[in-house]
Amino acid sequence: xxxxxxxxxxxxxxxxxxxxxxxxxxxxxxxxxxxxxxxxxxxxxxxxxxxxxxxxxxxxxxxxxxxxxxxxxxxxxxxxxxxxxxxxxxxxxxxxxxxxxxxxxxxxxxxxxxxxxxxxxxxxxxxxxxxxxxxxxxxxxxxxxxxxxxxxxxxxxxxxxxxxxxxxxxxxxxxxxxxxxxxxxxxxxxxxxxxxxxxxxxxxxxxxxxxxxxxxxxxxxxxxxxxxxxxxxxxxxxxxxx
Amino acid sequence: xxxxxxxxxxxxxxxxxxxxxxxxxxxxxxxxxxxxxxxxxxxxxxxxxxxxxxxxxxxxxxxxxxxxxxxxxxxxxxxxxxxxxxxxxxxxxxxxxxxxxxxxxxxxxxxxxxxxxxxxxxxxxxxxxxxxxxxxxxxxxxxxxxxxxxxxxxxxxxxxxxxxxxxxxxxxxxxxxxxxxxxxxxxxxxxxxxxxxxxxxxxxxxxxxxxxxxxxxxxxxxxxxxxxxxxxxxxxxxxxxxxxxxxxxxxxxxxxxxxxxxxxxxxxxxxxxxxxxxxxxxxxxxxxxxxxx
Numbered sequence: 001x002x003x004x005x006x007x008x009x010x011x012x013x014x015x016x017x018x019x020x021x022x023x024x025x026x027x028x029x030x031x032x033x034x035x036x037x038x039x040x041x042x043x044x045x046x047x048x049x050x051x052x053x054x055x056x057x058x059x060x061x062x063x064x065x066x067x068x069x070x071x072x073x074x075x076x077x078x079x080x081x082x083x084x085x086x087x088x089x090x091x092x093x094x095x096x097x098x099x100x101x102x103x104x105x106x107x108x109x110x111x112x113x114x115x116x117x118x119x120x121x122x123x124x125x126x127x128x129x130x131x132x133x134x135x136x137x138x139x140x141x142x143x144x145x146x147x148x149x150x151x152x153x154x155x156x157x158x159x160x161x162x163x164x165x166x167x168x169x170x171x172x173x174x175x176x177x178x179x180x181x182x183x184x185x186x187x188x189x190x191x192x193x194x195x196x197x198x199x200x201x202x203x204x205x206x207x208x209x210x211x212x213x214x215x216x217x218x219x220x221x222x223x224x225x226x227x228x229x230x231x232x233x234x235x236x237x238x239x240x241x242x
Numbered sequence: 243x244x245x246x247x248x249x250x251x252x253x254x255x256x257x258x259x260x261x262x263x264x265x266x267x268x269x270x271x272x273x274x275x276x277x278x279x280x281x282x283x284x285x286x287x288x289x290x291x292x293x294x295x296x297x298x299x300x301x302x303x304x305x306x307x308x309x310x311x312x313x314x315x316x317x318x319x320x321x322x323x324x325x326x327x328x329x330x331x332x333x334x335x336x337x338x339x340x341x342x343x344x345x346x347x348x349x350x351x352x353x354x355x356x357x358x359x360x361x362x363x364x365x366x367x368x369x370x371x372x373x374x375x376x377x378x379x380x381x382x383x384x385x386x387x388x389x390x391x392x393x394x395x396x397x398x399x400x401x402x403x404x405x406x407x408x409x410x411x412x413x414x415x416x417x418x419x420x421x422x423x424x425x426x427x428x429x430x431x432x433x434x435x436x437x438x439x440x441x442x443x444x445x446x447x448x449x450x451x452x453x454x455x456x457x458x459x460x461x462x463x464x465x466x467x468x469x470x471x472x473x474x475x476x477x478x479x480x481x482x483x484x485x486x487x488x489x490x491x492x493x494x495x496x497x498x499x500x501x502x503x504x505x506x507x508x509x510x511x512x513x514x515x516x517x518x519x520x521x522x523x524x525x526x527x528x529x530x531x532x533x534x535x
Contacts, residue, residue: 062420063413064340097423107418109433111531120422123432176423 007034009077010180010210011056013236016072018051018060025051027234028072033180033227035077038202038211040225042218042239047231049214053182056212057099058085058092078179097124100178104185106165108157113149116157117171124176135175142208143171144201163194170201174209181205183213187220199224273510277503285504286310301470306505308471312385312479313454313512315472319389320453324397325446331397332404332442337430355398363462366391370463383464386475391459396449403445407438436531443524450516454509457483482509 011033018026025048033039041049051068054060056076060068075084078098085095097120108116117136118126126132136153140146145167149160157168166186173181183202187195195217202211203224215221221228228239287295288305295302302308331351339347366387373381411434419429435442465484472479482505489502 057421059417059421062417064337092420093423093425096421101421103414103417103421105414107414109418110437119432123419123422123424123428172422 007037009033010035010037011077011212012073012075012082013055014073014075016055016070016074018048018055018068018070020051021067024234025068026055029234029236031229031236033210033212035210036206037226038206038213038224039227039229040221041212041214041229041231041236042216042221043231045216048234049231050184052231052236053101053184053212053214056085056180056182057096057101059096059101061092076180093123097176098178099180099182100173100176101182102166102169102173102184102186105189106162106169108160108165108168110156110158112154113157113160113168114153116168117175120172120176136171139171139175140168142174142201142205143167144197144204145171161194163190163197166190166194166198167201170198174205177208179209181209181211183211185214185216188216195220270510273503273506277500277505277507280497280500280504281507285501286508298471303468306482306485306508308469309480309482309485309505310508310512311471312465312469313482313509314516315385315475316389316392316460316479316481317450317453317516319385319475320392320396321446321449323389323393324400324449327393328397328400328445328449329404329442332401333408333430333435335401335405336408337426337434351398351401354394355402357395359395359456359458360462362391362395363459365394366459366463381476383462383478384476385464385472385479388460388464388479389475391463392453392456395456395459396452399448399452400445403448404438404442407441407445408434410441411437432531436528439524439528439531443520446520447517450520451513454513454516455483457481457487460484461487482512 009032013029013031016026016029017024029052041052043049051060055070055074060066060070070086073084074086075082076099077083078085078095083090085099109119111119114136117139118132121132121135126135137146140149145164148164149168157165160168166189170186186202187198190198199220202213205211206226213225215225229236230239283292284305286302286305286307288302288307290300290302290305290307294300295305295307335344335347335351367383369390370381370383370387415437416429416434419433420426424432460481461484464478465481466478467480467485467488469478469480486502486505486509489498489505493499493502
């Protein structure tokens with residue numbers, strides 16, 4: 001996709017304000033993240049980039065006690081319709097199965113490779129073993145990991161290398177076929193080779209989902225992002241305007 | 243100056259650890275030296291044939307076997323009563339309670355944790371009197387009331403260790419489940435509790451140890467010197483800690499005192515056996531979690 005095309009919006013934020021215990025983090029963010037694009041969010045540390053991601057799947061609400069406050073609207077095209085994700089009628093589990101997230105550090109659960117990837121499917125109530133096997137294999141292929149682990153699916157996932165663990169986490173996030181994938185500095189703890197593999201697989205995923213990626217690596221952003229936005233003082237601006 | 247302070251700190255940390263190890267070793271060594279001579283078939287079964295005693299065909303009058311069975315039953319019953327409530331309350335405090343309710347419950351459990359066991363024993367005794375007058379004249383101090391009182395005694399340990407274990411889980415781990423579409427219950431059941439099992443186990447071990455050693459509570463709620471094997475939870479029972487207390491207070495000769503030391507060794511072994519079971523259960527549960535999900 002060329003940088004100057006205008007694909008349909010997938011995520012729309014209108015005047016989103018977020019404060020944490022009274023301290024403003026997001027200060028009236030208005031932005032659009034286009035469908036089937038990788039939008040990179042860059043900016044100095046502590047500007048609210050991770051918070052921005054967490055407003056898109058309401059993950060900030062998991063904090064206990066919840067001291068964050070959000071105002072404004074966050075709308076996402078999900079299941080063919082534009083939904084305001086903060087409306088009470090939308091179930092959080094439904095939302096998070098449509099808007100998946102990959103964290104900064106690889107975080108496999110202490111179980112086998114197979115069970116790590118199958119975990120979200122199990123949570124969603126899938127009981128058919130053959131269906132699960134198909135989906136696990138497909139997700140591992142999507143994450144460019146299948147060939148490396150197909151002979152040791154039942155080994156402990158924590159025995160994988162850092163890069164493999166992160167790809168496992170991406171496979172785990174992809175298994176429910178999310179429409180939006182949020183990536184919080186997914187390569188920050190990995191070596192150059194592992195970064196390249198992950199960049200290639202993310203570029204490959206654009207056809208199936210929209211991605212919003214926080215990154216500190218400008219070279220990486222140049223290589224894979226379709227849109228770049230800068231977070232500064234709680235505002236999100238297109239890179240040219242920043 | 244800083245180097246000297248660090249060296250001093252190093253010596254203090256190592257010294258304290260060694261002191262503790264030495265104290266534990268001294269206690270166990272002292273018990274073994276004084277009680278080993280008394281350990282034997284006769285101490286446990288008296289004159290009764292071992293098989294007949296184990297099959298409950300003949301009563302043991304002058305051995306520790308009834309006290310061992312009584313202690314085992316008491317520990318299992320008390321921990322069995324306290325564990326579900328303790329775990330559930332710990333989970334509630336860590337995952338659901340907020341604001342003033344959280345502070346109020348925390349204060350309440352801290353007070354309960356600091357309550358002397360004799361007061362809990364008096365509470366159990368009062369409960370017995372109440373039940374005796376209010377419900378049935380057949381209710382007397384018994385194994386059930388003792389176990390219930392001990393369950394109250396150890397409940398704060400279980401609650402606090404479960405709560406602390408869950409609250410210590412790092413935020414990024416806590417968010418894995420929800421980010422994958424887990425409900426709060428699924429996250430607690432599939433991610434948080436299995437991750438905390440080892441820490442929760444330390445609370446269970448503490449509870450087992452406390453139930454096995456406490457004398458003040460059971461003295462007021464059902465233990466006697468000679469009751470034989472408890473026939474039901476509504477009957478009197480014997481227990482090793484009470485036997486040790488009784489012998490140490492009223493021994494008539496050196497042989498009797500040696501039997502008391504022997505009983506203390508057996509109590510330690512019984513606790514070690516229960517700790518072993520708790521470790522095994524924790525490993526099995528962790529393994530099952532690894533295999534199941």
